[in-house]
Amino acid sequence: MTQSRAYHHGDLRRALLDAAVEVMAESGPAALSLRDLARRAGVSHAAPAHHFGDKAGLLTALAAQGFELLAEALRGAGDDLIDTGVAYVGFAVRHRAHFEVMFRPDLYRADDPEVAAARTRAGELLRTGVARRTGRGPDVDALAAWSIVHGFATLWNSGALPPRVGPDPEAAARTVISRLFP
Amino acid sequence: MTQSRAYHHGDLRRALLDAAVEVMAESGPAALSLRDLARRAGVSHAAPAHHFGDKAGLLTALAAQGFELLAEALRGAGDDLIDTGVAYVGFAVRHRAHFEVMFRPDLYRADDPEVAAARTRAGELLRTGVARRTGRGPDVDALAAWSIVHGFATLWNSGALPPRVGPDPEAAARTVISRLFP
DNA sequence: ACTCTAACTTGCCATTGACAAGATGGCCCC
DNA sequence: GGGGCCATCTTGTCAATGGCAAGTTAGAGT
Numbered sequence: 001m002t003q004s005r006a007y008h009h010g011d012l013r014r015a016l017l018d019a020a021v022e023v024m025a026e027s028g029p030a031a032l033s034l035r036d037l038a039r040r041a042g043v044s045h046a047a048p049a050h051h052f053g054d055k056a057g058l059l060t061a062l063a064a065q066g067f068e069l070l071a072e073a074l075r076g077a078g079d080d081l082i083d084t085g086v087a088y089v090g091f092a093v094r095h096r097a098h099f100e101v102m103f104r105p106d107l108y109r110a111d112d113p114e115v116a117a118a119r120t121r122a123g124e125l126l127r128t129g130v131a132r133r134t135g136r137g138p139d140v141d142a143l144a145a146w147s148i149v150h151g152f153a154t155l156w157n158s159g160a161l162p163p164r165v166g167p168d169p170e171a172a173a174r175t176v177i178s179r180l181f182p
Numbered sequence: 183m184t185q186s187r188a189y190h191h192g193d194l195r196r197a198l199l200d201a202a203v204e205v206m207a208e209s210g211p212a213a214l215s216l217r218d219l220a221r222r223a224g225v226s227h228a229a230p231a232h233h234f235g236d237k238a239g240l241l242t243a244l245a246a247q248g249f250e251l252l253a254e255a256l257r258g259a260g261d262d263l264i265d266t267g268v269a270y271v272g273f274a275v276r277h278r279a280h281f282e283v284m285f286r287p288d289l290y291r292a293d294d295p296e297v298a299a300a301r302t303r304a305g306e307l308l309r310t311g312v313a314r315r316t317g318r319g320p321d322v323d324a325l326a327a328w329s330i331v332h333g334f335a336t337l338w339n340s341g342a343l344p345p346r347v348g349p350d351p352e353a354a355a356r357t358v359i360s361r362l363f364p
Numbered sequence: 365a366c367t368c369t370a371a372c373t374t375g376c377c378a379t380t381g382a383c384a385a386g387a388t389g390g391c392c393c394c
Numbered sequence: 395g396g397g398g399c400c401a402t403c404t405t406g407t408c409a410a411t412g413g414c415a416a417g418t419t420a421g422a423g424t
Contacts, residue, residue, distance in 0.1 A: 012371080028288030030212070035411060044373045046413085051371090054413070103340045106210030110341075143347065143354070144330060144361040151333020152325070158285045159292075165325065172325070179326040180362055217380060226404045228383085233402090237381070249402085 013051045015041045017062060024097035029143030031106065034058070059101050059108035060115055067118030074125040082177050084129035085149045089173035092153030099153065148180050149173065195233045197223045199244060206279035211289065216240070241283050241290035242297060248280030249300030256307040264359050266311035267331045271355035274335030323363075330362055331355065336340065 019040045023032055034047045034055055052058040061157075070091050077087035081149050092099040099109055109115070130142040156169045165172050201222045205214055216237055234240040252273050259269035266353045274281040282291055284301075291297070312324040337343050338351045347354050 028286070029290060033411065034413090043371095045370055045411090046374080049413070103336065103342060104210070105341055107212060139346070140357055140361050143334070143343075144358045147333035147337060147358055148326060148330040148362070149333065150337055151329035151331065153333075153336075154285065154336050155329060155332055159287055160285060161325075164321070175322055176326045176329055179322050180330070215380065216382095227380090228405080229403055231382070 006041045010039050012041060012043060012047060013061075016048055016051065016058065017065065020058060020062060021095075021097040024100065025129060028064060028105070029100055038058060056108050058077070060112045062098060063102045063108050063110075064112065064118050065097060066102045067115065067122045069095055069098060070102075071118065071122040071125055074122065074129065076130075079129075081129055081145070081181055082144070084126070085177040086174050088126070088149040089153045090170050092150075092157060093169045096157055099157065103150075145177070148177060152176055194223060194225060194229060195243075198230055198233065199239065199247065202240060203277075206282065211241075211279070211282055211286070229295060238290050242294045244280060245284045245290050245292075246275060246294070246297045246300050248284045249297065249304045251277055251280060253300065253304040253307055254283075256304065258312065259311075261311075263311055263327070263363055264356060266293060266308070267327060267359040268352050268356050270308070270331040271335045271338070272352050274332075274339060275351045278339055281332075281339070309320045326362060327359070333359055 016037050019037045020032060023036065023040075032055070034048045037044045037058075038047050041047070048058060052061060069087070073087045073091040074084055077083040109180075126146060127142050130145050152173050153169075156172075185190050198219050201219045202214060205218065205222075214237070216230045219240075220227045220229050223229070226336075230240060235244060252270070253268045257267055257272040259265040308328060309324050334355050335351075338347075
């Protein structure tokens with residue numbers, strides 16, 4: 001993970017990633033500008049290139065971080081399938097910027113080995129979570145479960161859901177997932 | 183819908199929208215450039231501004247068109263709930279560019295009256311489709327149905343699904359939706 | 365102390381979105 | 395049939411961006 005010790009800036013790589021998350025969380029991925037991130041970090045406009053190569057490189061790092069955060073969230077949800085689904089939604093809402101990048105492969109290098117590894121790790125957790133519950137071939141159940149939580153999270157984040165769903169995404173998600181796995 | 187008769191270009195507005203769909207379908211929404219669209223249409227770089235104001239204006243028109251196409255697709259699916267869900271996925275896959283823009287409100291003016299109207303129309307069709315089938319309060323069922331088809335479509339379009347799901351998104355979607363409404 | 369290299373800066377260029385001001389051409393109405 | 399009118403499109407310009415090249419700095423190892 002390119003662990004960098006303290007250098008000129010302190011930890012520019014991390015600062016840039018954090019700033020990117022902040023910008024995207026409030027203005028969406030389209031508003032992201034490397035030069036703006038550099039300004040926020042107090043460095044020159046070309047400094048980001050040294051750590052990430054280009055914009056896609058920065059987003060690749062963000063995606064990898066995102067898949068790791070997702071795996072962490074899923075692990076923390078325990079053994080219950082419903083809880084795992086709720087955790088997926090919770091991750092998407094809480095780490096909206098990461099989530100949006102992760103599933104937009106045109107923005108980053110999806111074949112990056114680090115990203116691929118993290119993605120596989122998170123995918124394993126999802127599938128074992130489903131297999132633990134349902135006796136049948138996990139294929140359909142896993143796909144249905146993934147679809148329903150991913151869809152709910154995406155719709156919630158895009159603001160497409162009507163207000164009567166309520167203010168708490170995780171509570172609403174629990175209800176919805178329970179409809180699939182009663 | 184601002185029906186324009188033949189003028190200098192022929193129908194620049196339509197040509198620009200078509201070109202935008204083409205570009206986004208193969209390179210994603212981030213690759214969209216007004217100047218590139220103008221070049222493809224054979225007009226000057228400032229011509230698009232006259233029809234759409236700015237980039238968000240063009241995407242607003244695209245989103246409105248998308249919601250209308252979605253409504254059309256849902257209407258064409260008939261009365262069956264499963265068919266309606268499959269049609270949703272079919273629309274998302276077939277009109278990928280429209281679909282991506284529609285659910286990315288940071289890219290366009292979601293409060294545009296024309297968009298809002300088209301969105302409402304499509305939403306009605308979705309909800310009545312669900313209410314027709316399930317006796318219970320349609321809230322949970324409708325949300326679950328929307329989530330599962332939207333999630334499947336999004337995952338399919340982002341290339342996140344494993345190959346064993348097969349090559350036909352609509353067939354796979356039918357299986358998944360049937361899992362929710364046996 | 366000296367070097368060597370990672371981390372950063374300065375400077376540059378092509379592209380883009382947006383705006384302003386002007387040119388063009390078809391259509392209406394007398 | 396001709397003159398005005400307005401939507402349509404063009405030319406020109408500006409600030410911002412991404413990316414590249416070449417130079418500078420600082421800190422770590424020996």
